[in-house]
Amino acid sequence: MVEGMYAQYVKLAAPRARQPLLLWHGGGLTGVTWETTPDGRPGWQMYFLRQGHDVYVSDAVERGRAGWARYPEIFAGEPVFRTMGEGWGLFRVGPQEGWSRDPARRKAFPDTLFPVAAWDAFARQSVPRWSTTDSQIQAAYNDYVEKVCPCVIVVHSQGGNFAFNAALAAPGKVRAVVAIEPSGTPSAMTDASPLKDVPHLIVWGDHFGDSPFWQRIRGNVERWAGAIRDAGGTADILDLPAEGxxxxxxxxxxxxxxxxxxxxxxxxxxxxxxMR
Structure with missing residues (x-):
């Protein structure tokens, strides 16, 4: 059996939330993203459980506990492996030229809130990923929504496009989407009107001025948010630096x-x- 995904859940005896919360990870990562922080603090899984949500954490097709399939017989192409230092600049912890194998020589942004002393622990969470499996991943997420929702989806980075499309495919099942720095959107020609009753929140961190890549991504995402609003829906932006x-x-x-x-x-x- 291949092309399945993994999901685990914790349900409360008396949840305050009206629907469960589904936490979807980003590229090269797994559901561990939500379980603990690299420096050992409880992650958002525990935070939202304490707020009264039933919480589901998943690993997408070909990630972590979901496992992967033979290539090229089943998956087209080979896996992509993120190097230990690639995310330093890509994830805006510091300038890419500030990366060093030697922890004592790494240069982060002076105000960074990432726990830089735990970078190596974070790097250990990275897993192989494919660039040729979007259709399989989307199909599994769509099945997931059909099985466990109505729900609220909280999604990160590469997962953003999967959540946007899952909501388009089943707008009656998705009560809201919270997209944490999503890196992709449906095509510019996609009709956003099915989402007029599915509120969206998009959350942005800092140091976009240091990354032309993320400036471009953000522009695309905010155009998609505008398309939702133009269709009569809600797409709020939480710009953390703008809020101090x-x-x-x-x-x-x-x-x-x-x-x-x-x-x-x-x-x-x-x-x-x-919430109730």
């Missing part, structure tokens, strides 16, 4: 202020009527 919160990396759920960020998301869900 400086130094967040791409890995917001691991930064030293991760609970503060989660609290702002929780407040948004409260305002959207997603």
């Amino acid at each position: 919160v400086r130094g967040n990396s791409h890995m917001l759920m691991m930064d030293r202020n991760s609970d503060e960020v989660a609290a702002r998301i929780q407040s948004w869900m409260e305002r959207r009527g997603l």
Whole structure:
């Protein structure tokens, strides 16, 4: 059996949330993203359980506990392996030229909130990924939504496009989408009108001025948010630096202020009527 995904859940005896919360990870990562931070603090899985949500954590097709399949017989192409230092600049912990194998020589942004002393622990969470399996991943996520929802989806990075498309495929099943620095969107020609009753929140960290790559990604995502609004829906933006919160990396759920960020998301869900 191949092309399945892994999911585990914790259900509360008396949840406050009206629907379960599904946590979807980003590229080269797994559900461990949500379980603990690299420096050993409880992750968002525990934070949102404490706020009264039933919480599901998953590993997408070909990631972590889901396992992967033979290539090229089943998966087209070969796996991609992220190097230990690639994310230093890509995830906006510091300038890429500030990366060093020697921890004592690494240069992060002076205000970074990522726990830089735990970078090596974070690097150990990276797993192989494919660039040719989007259709299999999307199909499994769509089946997941059909099986366990109605729900609220909290999604990170590469997972953003999968969540946007899952909501388009089953708008009656998805009560809201919270996208943490999503890196992809449906095509510019996609009709966003099915999402008019599915509120979206998009959350951005800091140091976009240091990354033309992320400036381009952010422009695409905010155009998609505009398409949702033009179709009569809700697409709110939580720009943390604009609200006076400086130094967040791409890995917001691991930064030293991760609970503060989660609290702002929780407040948004409260305002959207997603809690009892």
